Amino acid sequence: MKLRMMASALAISVALAATGGLCTAPARAATLSGGFDVGPGGFQGNFNPLAATSGFTWLSIYFEPLVTYDEKLQKVVGVLADSYEVSPDQLSYTFKLTDAKWHDGKPFTAKDAKFTLGLAMDAKSGSVLAARLKAIASVEAPDDRTLVVKLSAPSASTLDTLTKVMMLPEHALASIPVDQLAKNSWWSTTPIGTGPFKFTKYVTDQYVELAANTEYRGGKPALERLINRYFANPAAAIAALRAGEIQFTYVDSNDVSTFKGDEAFKVIEGDSFVVNYLGFNHESPIWKDVRVRKALMHAINRDAIITSLYGGAAKPANCAYVADQLLPPGIDTYAYDPEKAKQLLAEAGWAQINGDKPITLLTYYTTPLATNVLAAVQAMLAQVGINIVPRAVDTPTYNSIVLNPKPDIAQFQLVYAGLQNGPDAGSINVGLNEKQIPPAGPNVVRARMPELNTALDTALAEPDASKRDARFQEVCKVMNASLPWATMWVANRYGVVSSKLKDFVWTPAPGGGPYAAHPEKWSIGE
Amino acid sequence: MLIALSMLIFLLLRLTPGDPIDAYIDPNIPMSPAQLTELRSQLGLDRPLPVQYLAWLREALSGNLGRSIQRMDQPVLSLVLSRIGPTVLLMGTALAIAIVAGITTGVISAVRRNSPADLSFSVLALVGISSPAFLSALVGLYVFAVRLNWAPSGGMLTPGAAFSVSDLLHHLVLPAALLSIAQAALVMRYMRASMLEVLNQDYVRTARAKGVAEFWVIAKHALRNALLPVVTLIGSTIGLAIGGAIFIESVFNWPGMGLLLVSAVETRDYPVIMGATLIIGGCVIVVNLLTDITYAVIDPRIKVG
Numbered sequence: 001m002k003l004r005m006m007a008s009a010l011a012i013s014v015a016l017a018a019t020g021g022l023c024t025a026p027a028r029a030a031t032l033s034g035g036f037d038v039g040p041g042g043f044q045g046n047f048n049p050l051a052a053t054s055g056f057t058w059l060s061i062y063f064e065p066l067v068t069y070d071e072k073l074q075k076v077v078g079v080l081a082d083s084y085e086v087s088p089d090q091l092s093y094t095f096k097l098t099d100a101k102w103h104d105g106k107p108f109t110a111k112d113a114k115f116t117l118g119l120a121m122d123a124k125s126g127s128v129l130a131a132r133l134k135a136i137a138s139v140e141a142p143d144d145r146t147l148v149v150k151l152s153a154p155s156a157s158t159l160d161t162l163t164k165v166m167m168l169p170e171h172a173l174a175s176i177p178v179d180q181l182a183k184n185s186w187w188s189t190t191p192i193g194t195g196p197f198k199f200t201k202y203v204t205d206q207y208v209e210l211a212a213n214t215e216y217r218g219g220k221p222a223l224e225r226l227i228n229r230y231f232a233n234p235a236a237a238i239a240a241l242r243a244g245e246i247q248f249t250y251v252d253s254n255d256v257s258t259f260k261g262d263e264a265f266k267v268i269e270g271d272s273f274v275v276n277y278l279g280f281n282h283e284s285p286i287w288k289d290v291r292v293r294k295a296l297m298h299a300i301n302r303d304a305i306i307t308s309l310y311g312g313a314a315k316p317a318n319c320a321y322v323a324d325q326l327l328p329p330g331i332d333t334y335a336y337d338p339e340k341a342k343q344l345l346a347e348a349g350w351a352q353i354n355g356d357k358p359i360t361l362l363t364y365y366t367t368p369l370a371t372n373v374l375a376a377v378q379a380m381l382a383q384v385g386i387n388i389v390p391r392a393v394d395t396p397t398y399n400s401i402v403l404n405p406k407p408d409i410a411q412f413q414l415v416y417a418g419l420q421n422g423p424d425a426g427s428i429n430v431g432l433n434e435k436q437i438p439p440a441g442p443n444v445v446r447a448r449m450p451e452l453n454t455a456l457d458t459a460l461a462e463p464d465a466s467k468r469d470a471r472f473q474e475v476c477k478v479m480n481a482s483l484p485w486a487t488m489w490v491a492n493r494y495g496v497v498s499s500k501l502k503d504f505v506w507t508p509a510p511g512g513g514p515y516a517a518h519p520e521k522w523s524i525g526e
Numbered sequence: 527m528l529i530a531l532s533m534l535i536f537l538l539l540r541l542t543p544g545d546p547i548d549a550y551i552d553p554n555i556p557m558s559p560a561q562l563t564e565l566r567s568q569l570g571l572d573r574p575l576p577v578q579y580l581a582w583l584r585e586a587l588s589g590n591l592g593r594s595i596q597r598m599d600q601p602v603l604s605l606v607l608s609r610i611g612p613t614v615l616l617m618g619t620a621l622a623i624a625i626v627a628g629i630t631t632g633v634i635s636a637v638r639r640n641s642p643a644d645l646s647f648s649v650l651a652l653v654g655i656s657s658p659a660f661l662s663a664l665v666g667l668y669v670f671a672v673r674l675n676w677a678p679s680g681g682m683l684t685p686g687a688a689f690s691v692s693d694l695l696h697h698l699v700l701p702a703a704l705l706s707i708a709q710a711a712l713v714m715r716y717m718r719a720s721m722l723e724v725l726n727q728d729y730v731r732t733a734r735a736k737g738v739a740e741f742w743v744i745a746k747h748a749l750r751n752a753l754l755p756v757v758t759l760i761g762s763t764i765g766l767a768i769g770g771a772i773f774i775e776s777v778f779n780w781p782g783m784g785l786l787l788v789s790a791v792e793t794r795d796y797p798v799i800m801g802a803t804l805i806i807g808g809c810v811i812v813v814n815l816l817t818d819i820t821y822a823v824i825d826p827r828i829k830v831g
Contacts, residue, residue, distance in 0.1 A: 033685060047598075204781060206682065231680065239667050240680060395549060400543045
């Protein structure tokens, strides 16, 4: 390796030395460059918030929703809505809108909000939110500053979903047929929002540039420009960060240690809000006995994996949640106990059920960390007599296998995956409720557990916000006992930012947010 | 040949698990079965494979390579054509570096056989041939962009800056130099072997006996004849260079065909993959033709046509 490195260095050093002084990247004061779409929260090349499954960190800099999460992802706060009220029956949401202007100077009104919600609820627009907004019965704009959203049934996830609905200008988009909207070039050429920065240009596959919206209602932004550099992988973004070409990027957890202690950078750490699990394919007969599922939990030393591979930056999960307010007292912690695992397997008759026949474990995680995790899990399970064979594939391949309405069980008797578990606790419903079994939804493990369905449905329909945590504790309790998944952990995620940046807010939110990042306050010091 | 290539690529794509819709779905955001069916229908993915292929071929023959699925319906032809320039620039520069470096070191090695210079160049060539593009790209990026800060870590131009040739060259030199390593090493080895063979020929001995200066013996009599197999080699390594360019473009975010192809494969953007491979295949055929023509120019014994 050293020899190759030296040889490569020798071979090109002369050429580089000859041009090294030709040009250096010009210093651009008041311009912040970053890899805003790097990592799992990013969505490079997508400019349409209706079609965004992620990438909200960047989109929410020039578009804005009515409401968003605060930077700690704990509560919903107003953005284009100054305030909102929810009726006691949880069926009516009334938003009082702020006095804002689009980037072209026209006023933002409740008609724009109604128009946007109409698009978001219509699957023909390419909206990925249509299924999540189906509880909305009507949207009314009684005046320019009031928007009333009425639901057909209480839905605890309504506000969470509305945080992802970026407001769009009716005057710019109304003339485009709804079914042509997703393909329209407006999104990547002349989009206008109400945010603190305005879209100026997109250089294909290279970067997106925004300029300060000097008329922003929250004050003139401190930065003049923002640049979102595109990278083919996080490693390339890290190289650019170290070279000083960008001031911020997401980084994989195994790269974090190289930045800690370096005064030139600050590491931002936060809850990923993604629970990782080994999902049992419940259509496979080998997992029918809950004792087998419990044996898996006892056979895996999660604490050792968290300590040695995650550097301690993960919390073991004994249901879908790790947040204290969602954990009921007295749930089983499934301590590492290989002898107990063997005993449970023997009681269940594992030798007859499957014995040492190989079990395919399918995953879309292809990072070195995931590879090491699965190697450790494989070794631990082998010690109790469960022979798993990890198979890592790309996301389209994974989806084509697990979302197939008529799946080949042998291809994924077990999956290693992650699912969003917050900030809205109801997010896990899509992965566990029987109503979400493919093709209806992404309950890829085909969990059919009536008690769990009831617990999830009850929690989602709970109209009293003060009782909602208790309802989700019940979900946790059922999951902990019946184990639709062998829940593993909730890991932290990281961003690294130049120490020169001031008032910069970023958090590793699922899908990139959105959250109240206040980009108008970001600045670069000397 | 191109039709056979397109058929092969079409079949391989359809045999690959996952389609453009599978690449698009997020497990956290469910889409209704009706919505998924409609999306597949809009893309024509629900039609029988022969119908899909013939529909594509009919359009391709009239110059329409379809529209990108993942890039907001952009025409594939213009998308691919816009990427040819950066790739040709990168590969052309790399090829020029490889030819100059490979031929120069090959000739020196042959003329100074068994000297320290010959040994050094031979070792370097061995290392160069043994270095896969993805490895040399990553090592080069780390050493020259991150540690030494001699070159930018990626991209073709400084984001937000006005276009300038010096800025372009500054971004070009590192990926081009890294891409040239394997080709330069191959050229050097072939050049050395070919030169050694030619230097033992009678006509070289005759030239020396006539009192021709050694420089002219090598430059005029030996080099031209020794170049023949090297020219063939250069033509046949274009495929290798395209493979290397795909890695280099990915690592350096160079906006060429390689980067386009990689992102298209990741998102199963069938029309873009088909269009890009077809154009690349066409380019390889053209380069091989040019190689044959060049061969005829260098060797008067060979006549074209």
